[in-house]
Amino acid sequence: xxxxxxxKVSPRVDRFTPDERTDRPVLGAIxxxxxxxxxxxxxxxxxxxxxxxxxxxxNRPPIVGIALTHWHWxxxxxxxxxxxxxxxxxxxxxGVAVQxxxxxDENALRQRVDDGLELAFSLPHLLxxxxxxxxxxxRIVVPQVTFAESHHxxxxxxxxxxxxxxxxxxxxxxxxxxPEDRVLFLGDALYQCLWGDPAYLTVAGTRALLQRLAPFDPxxxxxxxxxxxxxxxxxxxxxxxxxRACDLVEQxxxxxxxxxxxxxxxxxxxxxxxxxxxxx
Ligand SMILES: [Zn+2]
Numbered sequence: 001x002x003x004x005x006x007x008k009v010s011p012r013v014d015r016f017t018p019d020e021r022t023d024r025p026v027l028g029a030i031x032x033x034x035x036x037x038x039x040x041x042x043x044x045x046x047x048x049x050x051x052x053x054x055x056x057x058x059n060r061p062p063i064v065g066i067a068l069t070h071w072h073w074x075x076x077x078x079x080x081x082x083x084x085x086x087x088x089x090x091x092x093x094x095g096v097a098v099q100x101x102x103x104x105d106e107n108a109l110r111q112r113v114d115d116g117l118e119l120a121f122s123l124p125h126l127l128x129x130x131x132x133x134x135x136x137x138x139r140i141v142v143p144q145v146t147f148a149e150s151h152h153x154x155x156x157x158x159x160x161x162x163x164x165x166x167x168x169x170x171x172x173x174x175x176x177x178x179p180e181d182r183v184l185f186l187g188d189a190l191y192q193c194l195w196g197d198p199a200y201l202t203v204a205g206t207r208a209l210l211q212r213l214a215p216f217d218p219x220x221x222x223x224x225x226x227x228x229x230x231x232x233x234x235x236x237x238x239x240x241x242x243x244r245a246c247d248l249v250e251q252x253x254x255x256x257x258x259x260x261x262x263x264x265x266x267x268x269x270x271x272x273x274x275x276x277x278x279x280x
Pocket of ligand 1: 070072169170188
């Protein structure tokens with residue numbers, strides 16, 4: 001399986017591709033005349049450092065901050081690799097602060113999985129991403145610059161917007177918008193809630209999320225664990241499938257699953273399945 005790769009997304013935006021072996025998400029870098037803003041702190045300092053080494057090799061401007069899309073470990077545990085401010089919503093900062101107070105040795109981690117405080121899904125990834133020493137000595141950086149709903153970062157010739165959207169995956173989810181090249185970092189906002197067996201989406205959560213995303217009209221949209229970058233058409237299709245999955249479930253209830261293959265592809269059917277898995 002390939003390691004994370006450096007890729008140019010648009011004239012102002014680069015990304016580091018995800019790596020599912022340890023659930024490393026996409027990292028982003030948005031640059032203006034005043035500096036570079038990193039999108040997500042990454043799974044570990046090693047993860048973020050590998051990306052910043054690439055940025056340096058490509059002569060990108062100095063890094064002025066890290067903006068988090070949500071608190072989950074794979075998006076926030078690498079921030080200590082850089083000595084710059086970490087920006088996040090108040091909800092995200094609170095989520096990271098909870099993680100920062102935990103012990104991270106393997107026994108404590110396994111105990112939290114047993115207690116339902118950590119996802120069983122994350123355990124092998126956390127064990128693989130860090131050695132025991134790295135994990136127990138990890139400095140988890142709690143974001144220093146926080147905001148309630150939205151925040152702007154002036155990078156000189158472009159002003160980046162951080163905008164809370166919430167959703168089923170994590171109620172603190174923020175999207176990060178670069179308006180000149182029209183690049184939208186979605187983090188994991190469109191994904192399902194993993195704290196259920198099976199994982200699920202809710203109609204109310206999905207509809208509210210789609211409404212908060214409506215103002216954005218991206219030329220390029222990046223999801224947290226998607227190896228591909230969506231163009232405008234692929235992004236519109238992605239949102240439309242979520243909208244139509246909600247419609248089908250509302251109209252037909254449990255029968256929606258039988259009808260779903262007539263209305264869309266594999267991804268659409270999966271969305272319907274997840275919507276039907278929502279707890280009452
Ligand atoms: Zn996540």
